[in-house]
Amino acid sequence: MPTESYQQRRSRVTTYFDRTATKAWERLTSDAPVSGVRATVRAGRGEMRQTLLDWLPADLTGERVLDAGCGPGELSVEAARRGAHVVGVDVSQNLIDIAHQRRPADLGTGELEYHVGDMLDPDWGEFDRVVSMDVLIHYPCADAVAALAGLAKRTRRQMVFTFAPRTPLLATMHAVGQLFPQGDRSPAIEPVAERRLRRAIGEDATLGSGWEIGRTRKIARGFYISQALELQRP
Numbered sequence: 001m002p003t004e005s006y007q008q009r010r011s012r013v014t015t016y017f018d019r020t021a022t023k024a025w026e027r028l029t030s031d032a033p034v035s036g037v038r039a040t041v042r043a044g045r046g047e048m049r050q051t052l053l054d055w056l057p058a059d060l061t062g063e064r065v066l067d068a069g070c071g072p073g074e075l076s077v078e079a080a081r082r083g084a085h086v087v088g089v090d091v092s093q094n095l096i097d098i099a100h101q102r103r104p105a106d107l108g109t110g111e112l113e114y115h116v117g118d119m120l121d122p123d124w125g126e127f128d129r130v131v132s133m134d135v136l137i138h139y140p141c142a143d144a145v146a147a148l149a150g151l152a153k154r155t156r157r158q159m160v161f162t163f164a165p166r167t168p169l170l171a172t173m174h175a176v177g178q179l180f181p182q183g184d185r186s187p188a189i190e191p192v193a194e195r196r197l198r199r200a201i202g203e204d205a206t207l208g209s210g211w212e213i214g215r216t217r218k219i220a221r222g223f224y225i226s227q228a229l230e231l232q233r234p
Helices: 004-020 024-028 036-055 072-079 093-102 141-152 168-175 192-204
Strands: 064-068 085-090 111-116 127-132 157-164 212-221 224-232
Touching: 004 093, 004 141, 024 036, 024 093, 036 064, 036 072, 036 157, 036 212, 036 224, 064 072, 072 085, 072 111, 085 093, 093 111, 141 157, 141 192, 192 212, 192 224
Parallel strands: 064 085, 064 127, 085 111, 127 157
Antiparallel strands: 157 224, 212 224
């Protein structure tokens, strides 16, 4: 079961995307002109999205993939085009509405469905792979690891996700609230040292015995700093 702190933070994230920053994120995830700060975020997100996709097989035919925190659905679409049955879940109704509007008519042999809800809800079923980009960055380390453990129980092969690495620059940026202008700042991001995260994963009863840590890559593009990590079944 999600902890109370997870539920409280999830509520703040939902409020941010549904009431405060929908238009900003709609522009950020499109080709519309954006400010210099947001341009770095857009470029960094694009590079991170491609990194996570590169870690997935080129052919996902017959596999079931969860895009946990899918947002407007860019990654979901690309995974579906590789033949997967993709379930995209996000807490924001507004972002899911945008995902539906942008859904291409032709996905080849892939399938794609979007839902509003909690990515940890067991009703979404079991998956071969889970992808979660820039979602767990909003949760403390303990809650992030608990979320991964919950997803792991329903995942057969691989999980790829991102976290906010603890760096002096990232700590300073978020301390002074410079990620976005005042009116539509992102919810608090929880930087965590990579060593601490790896230790917490290894100490978790589910992740420590049934999963191995694989590839990692940090991407820093101006105001975008995030690190990808892979977990896989041995």
